[in-house]
Structure formats: structure tokens, C-alpha cells
Amino acid sequence: MPSLLEALEQKYGESSTESEGSEDEGISVAIFVPCKSPRTIVPSLLVLNDCDIATAGEKEALVAKxxxxxxxxxxxxxxxxxxxxxxxxxQMPRLKFVNLSFNQLSTPLKNVEVDRNLRWQQLRNLVLNSTYIDxxxxxxxxxxxxxxxxxxxSMNDYDNVNLCGEEGSCKCEKYDEKEESRCFCPKIDYKKKDKHSGIRKLHFTxxxxxxxKEVxxxxxxxxxLESLVLADCPIISLDIEDDAEAKCNRNYERSESECESGHAKESPHDSFRSLKFLNLNSTRLSTWDDIERLSKFPALHCIRVQGCPLWESNEYTEHERRQLLIARLPNVEILNGGGVIGSDEREDAERAFIRYYMEKPESDRPERYFExxxxxxxxxPLVNVDLRPEKRVKVTFTCGSNSxxxxxxxxxxxxxxxxxxxPFAGFSAAKxxxxxxxxDLRDIQGPEEMKYPHKQLYSYNIRSGDEIIIDSKKKIV
Structure with missing residues (x-):
């Protein structure tokens, strides 16, 4: 397998500027040769995907290139x-973007000696998708x-989050084989751990x-964090309270809530005070309660939430679903990648929301309804106006002296x-x-010939009391 240096030389050529031309005598031509070959230094954007690179190569040559x-x-x-x-x-001190995706980097870094003072000050974007890094x-x-x-x-098969720098495994032992094991290990307080305040965008698809709770x-x-992508993660709910715990904060207020015991309780948005964009596409959210929890995120104004079990029901049309979402999310300005939600659309959605739930039992009405x-x-209630024409009307048919x-x-x-x-006219339809x-227009307009065979009667605005005159086509001699 080639090194990075070998892959570079294969793509951009050798750094040597020596001529490999024939020594045969010929016409002498003067050629300007620059002091430094253009291939000696590679472009600022270096792409070497799928080149089987396994090692770095000679350091001095890498620095030069x-x-x-x-x-x-x-x-x-x-x-x-x-x-x-x-x-x-x-060897690349100016790096701003690095993509190492789909390299098997699952070997723990703890066994590698790295200079603690080593810093990449300019690196802004790091991509480690499907590397299975711990x-x-x-x-x-x-x-x-x-x-x-x-x-x-993304795509690292994480089923938990552990950025605390401590081992998460429990070291407690059973006191007795018949006795159930109980864990007395101290709980990790993530609020007090190292924080990486510079990161604004995280892709966790x-x-x-x-x-x-892990999120x-x-x-x-x-x-x-301002942008978080959680698409295709099997997140079941935004509820962070265990079933065994008393749910003392059902309204998920933006301010820190407290239960009766006086202990502060976490809210789903507690750790996302700066979050502006959230992608929950293709998660497993299935209740409107989770949508209402999103409305409590203090800075959230752009959200994607499509492909969830909540939408699998045929109870709503796409338009109704959008209205119910807008009405429940007063803080959201952009929904599912569309344009900015205007004031008219929001008001229409909120009114539709009220009318939708006013027909439901009071026990089924969410808090947002009363707000x-x-x-x-x-x-x-909206008046149900049926603008369809009457299906049957009574019309006078006249053919000669018969009516x-x-x-x-x-x-x-x-x-x-x-x-x-x-049968009534006494001659065929073709004639x-x-x-x-x-x-109403008998004296003003007179009869109107009905020429088009595939036209339906309602298109003439025909009503009961109107007349249709039947006549025979005259033969041209």
C-alpha cells in the first residue's frame, strides 16, 4: 500500500526537474526552466480519496510538498x-479542513504518545465519519x-456519548451471589467536565x-453548539426523565424548573441554550409531546423533522401537518427546509390549530390550544360551503310541438x-x-347551441326550469 508521499508523486509527478529526454542530436531549442518546479508544491486543496494510503512517507519531502x-x-x-x-x-501547519472518513481508525489513541503542546490553531473543520473512533x-x-x-x-455506531475523559464502566461487585448487584460508583456530572466552546456545528447522523439523555x-x-444533525438516529423521545422518576416538570419551561423536593431537574433543552438548527429527520419520534418540547429550546429557529413515525398516520394531509407543526412551534422560523414562515401563514396555522382541537374532547387538547x-x-367553526352543482335538475325538453x-x-x-x-325525438343522435x-336570459340572449359532445351539462350552469330544444340537422342538397 502506498504512502501519502507516493500517492502525491503519482498524482502530481516527481519533484525532480531533471530532463529524461533523448540524447540524440537535433535542433537546439532554448527553453526557460523555472528555478522551482510547479509540481514541487501541491495545491492548497489536496484530494486523495480511495488511494489505499496507509502511511505518511518521508517527513522532509512531505514538508516541502x-x-x-x-x-x-x-x-x-x-x-x-x-x-x-x-x-x-x-507536516501541514496551515490546515483548515481535514476529512478522514471511512478510514478504520478504531485503535484507541490513549496508547499513542502525542506531544501535549501540539496544536493545529487554524483547523476549523474535522470529518471523522465512519471511522469508528472511540x-x-x-x-x-x-x-x-x-x-x-x-x-x-456520523455513522460511527455510537450507542452512547462519553466525552468526559473517564471510564464509564462500573467497577462495583456483588456483595452476595443471591443479592442483586447495586452500583455505588459516583455519577459523572457532564456539566462540570471539559467544554469545547469553539465547536458550533456537529453532525451525528x-x-x-x-x-x-445521551444526546x-x-x-x-x-x-x-448552534447546529446539530441527528438524522437517522433511532431517538425515541426527547423526554429525559426515567419512567421510575416522578415527572415534576411536565411543561418543560425554559427556565430551570424544580420539583417538590427542591432539586433542580434537567429539561430536554438545558444543554442546548445556543442551538439554532436541529435536524431530526428519520428519527423515531412518534408523539406531539416531543414536538412541543422543541418549542422550549430558547434559540432554536430552524428545524427539520420529516420521515418520523408521527407522520405515518393518514390522519393529516401534508398541508394540515405543516399547519399543526407551525402552530406548535412559535419559535421556529424555517420548517423542513422551506422559506421563512410569514406572519400570515403562522396566523392561518394557529387558527386552523384551534379549529382542529375545538372539535376534540377537552382532555385531548394540548396546552398550546389554550395559549x-x-x-x-x-x-x-368554518362554514362547510358545498360549491358543487346540483347533481340532478328538472329541464324542459322541446322537440317540435312536443314538450x-x-x-x-x-x-x-x-x-x-x-x-x-x-326515443323522444324520433331520430338518431347523429342527426x-x-x-x-x-x-333568465331567454329574451336577451336566445338559445345557445350545445356543440361539444364530451362537454358535461353542468358546464352550462344548467338549473331547474331551463329548457333544451331538440332540432334535426338539415340535409344539404
Whole structure:
């Protein structure tokens, strides 16, 4: 497997400027040769995906070639050892972006000696998707990246979050084989652990975390987090209270709530005070309670929440679902990637929300219903106006001296009507001409010929009391 240096030389050529041309005599041509070959230094954006790179290569040559690299993409290579990764990064002091996705970097970093004073001050974006890096290694890497703003940890099969720098395993032993084991290990307080205040964006797509308590640990580790992507994570609920605990904070107020015992209780948004964007697409949220919990996030104004079990019911149309979401989320300005929610759309949604729940039993009405009633008042139900035409009308049919009143289906086509009138008219539909007479415009407009065979009667605005005159087509001699 090639080293990074070998992959560079394969892509950009050897650094040597020696000519390998033929020594045959020929016409002498003067060529300007620059002092330094253009291939000696690679571009600031270096992409070497899927090149089977496993090692760094000669350090001196890497320094000469890569000193100006600012963005490095080494996804889908064969990197496994962290010393090789650090060996590569150390030769690129100007790095701002690094992508190491799909390299098997699951070997713990704790066994690797790294200079504690080593820092990449300019590195802003680190992508570690599907590297299966353990949490302790993530913690150690972050300690070397004081300027990091965006971190990608998607598809790493995390089923918990441990950025505290301590072992999470329990070391308690059973007192007796018959006695159930009880854990007396001190609980880890994530609020007091190291914080990485520079990180603003975190991508956590496709991991196995299903408990919002674990997600909250990300918020405590990154207190200034503004964007969090949790798409395709099997998160069941945003409720952080255990079933065994008394739920003393059912309204999830934005201020710190307290239960009767006086102990402060966490809220789902407690660790996400700065969060502005949240992606919950394809999670397992299934209740409106979780949507209402989102309304308590103090800075949240943009959210994506599609593909959840909550939407699998056919109870709502897409338009109704959007209205119910907007009404429940007064803090959200952009929903599911659409445009900014205008004041008119929000008011329409809130009024529709009131009318939707005013028909439900009072026990089924959420708190948001009463909040909106206090704003808009109690609304009258919308009048159900049926604008469809009458299905059957009574029309006078006249053919010569014969006249007859019949009930006719207004959705019948002209060709079908002619066929039905053949016995009354005494001649075939092919020889028949029909004229429509509006009872109100009889003296002003006169008869209107009904020419189009596939046109339905209701398109003439036909009503009971109108007349249809039947005439025979004249033969042209």
C-alpha cells in the first residue's frame, strides 16, 4: 500500500526537474526552466480519496510538498494507525479542513504518545465519519484543536456519548451471589467536565443513540453548539426523565424548573441554550409531546423533522401537518427546509390549530390550544360551503310541438344525452342538434347551441326550469 508521499508523486509527478529526454542530436531549442518546479508544491486543496494510503512517507519531502495545504481529503484510504495520521497532519501547519472518513481508525489513541503542546490553531473543520473512533480518542484529538468549529462524527455506531475523559464502566461487585448487584460508583456530572466552546456545528447522523439523555451530553460538551444533525438516529423521545422518576416538570419551561423536593431537574433543552438548527429527520419520534418540547429550546429557529413515525398516520394531509407543526412551534422560523414562515401563514396555522382541537374532547387538547385561544379567542367553526352543482335538475325538453319535463344528471355528457333523447325525438343522435335556453336570459340572449359532445351539462350552469330544444340537422342538397 502506498504512502501519502507516493500517492502525491503519482498524482502530481516527481519533484525532480531533471530532463529524461533523448540524447540524440537535433535542433537546439532554448527553453526557460523555472528555478522551482510547479509540481514541487501541491495545491492548497489536496484530494486523495480511495488511494489505499496507509502511511505518511518521508517527513522532509512531505514538508516541502504540503506546507501550503489548507484542505486535506483522505477519505476511503487504508489509514489505521494514529501515529501515521498525526505524522501527516504535523507536516501541514496551515490546515483548515481535514476529512478522514471511512478510514478504520478504531485503535484507541490513549496508547499513542502525542506531544501535549501540539496544536493545529487554524483547523476549523474535522470529518471523522465512519471511522469508528472511540470517545476517548475524540476527546484527545479535540484537545489539540482549539479553533475547531465543525465536527463530523456520523455513522460511527455510537450507542452512547462519553466525552468526559473517564471510564464509564462500573467497577462495583456483588456483595452476595443471591443479592442483586447495586452500583455505588459516583455519577459523572457532564456539566462540570471539559467544554469545547469553539465547536458550533456537529453532525451525528446515522448513529445508534436512542436516548435523549445521551444526546444532551453533546450539548454539555459543546455549550456553544448552534447546529446539530441527528438524522437517522433511532431517538425515541426527547423526554429525559426515567419512567421510575416522578415527572415534576411536565411543561418543560425554559427556565430551570424544580420539583417538590427542591432539586433542580434537567429539561430536554438545558444543554442546548445556543442551538439554532436541529435536524431530526428519520428519527423515531412518534408523539406531539416531543414536538412541543422543541418549542422550549430558547434559540432554536430552524428545524427539520420529516420521515418520523408521527407522520405515518393518514390522519393529516401534508398541508394540515405543516399547519399543526407551525402552530406548535412559535419559535421556529424555517420548517423542513422551506422559506421563512410569514406572519400570515403562522396566523392561518394557529387558527386552523384551534379549529382542529375545538372539535376534540377537552382532555385531548394540548396546552398550546389554550395559549392560542388566549391570543385569537374562541373561533367559530368554518362554514362547510358545498360549491358543487346540483347533481340532478328538472329541464324542459322541446322537440317540435312536443314538450316534456325530465330530471337529468348534470354530469352527463352531451353525446350521452343525445342517445337518451332518441326515443323522444324520433331520430338518431347523429342527426340531432341541441340548444340550451337559460330561463333568465331567454329574451336577451336566445338559445345557445350545445356543440361539444364530451362537454358535461353542468358546464352550462344548467338549473331547474331551463329548457333544451331538440332540432334535426338539415340535409344539404
Amino acid at each position: 504540503c506546507a501550503c495545504v489548507e484542505e486535506l481529503d483522505l477519505a476511503k484510504n487504508k489509514l489505521k494507525d494514529w501515529p501515521e495520521v498525526f505524522g501527516i497532519l504535523q 470517545w476517548e480518542s475524540v476527546q484527545r484529538i479535540l484537545d489539540h484543536l482549539p479553533g475547531l468549529e465543525e465536527l463530523h462524527l 446515522g448513529n445508534l443513540v436512542d436516548n435523549w 444532551c451530553k453533546l450539548g454539555y460538551a459543546f455549550p456553544n 392560542l385561544v388566549a391570543i385569537h379567542g374562541k373561533l367559530d 316534456e319535463v325530465r330530471s337529468v344528471d348534470v354530469y352527463r355528457t352531451m353525446s350521452d344525452l343525445k342517445t337518451k333523447l332518441e 340531432m342538434r341541441l340548444f340550451y335556453v337559460d330561463q
